[in-house]
Amino acid sequence: MVFATAIVIYKTGSGGTYFYYLTRENKRYDMYNRLIKEAELSLETAKFLEEELQLKRPEIHLDIGLNGKSKDIFNSLTGYVKGLGYDCKTKPYSFAATNIAHIYTK
Numbered sequence: 001m002v003f004a005t006a007i008v009i010y011k012t013g014s015g016g017t018y019f020y021y022l023t024r025e026n027k028r029y030d031m032y033n034r035l036i037k038e039a040e041l042s043l044e045t046a047k048f049l050e051e052e053l054q055l056k057r058p059e060i061h062l063d064i065g066l067n068g069k070s071k072d073i074f075n076s077l078t079g080y081v082k083g084l085g086y087d088c089k090t091k092p093y094s095f096a097a098t099n100i101a102h103i104y105t106k
Helices: 031-051 074-083 095-103
Strands: 002-011 015-024
Touching: 002 031, 002 095, 015 095, 031 074, 031 095
Parallel strands: none
Antiparallel strands: 002 015
């Protein structure tokens, strides 16, 4: 299984750039656990950006929404991220997860 984590740096009206890294695991995940793992990797990256690089608190983008198969985990996952003090975006506003990271996992 391949997980892609994207770091997007953007400025409204001025465009932006992104960086990504891939994590490969030989383990199989069901959808529920895959989404949790994706969120954990994003949270680890956010912590690194804050603590090691002294950047402002990032926004976490989750590849989940209320209209698809991920609706059953929506409240748990957004609660997990918000409980750790991060703002999060979900579909259709989570462009980093649904567009950028998604490209590198296919």
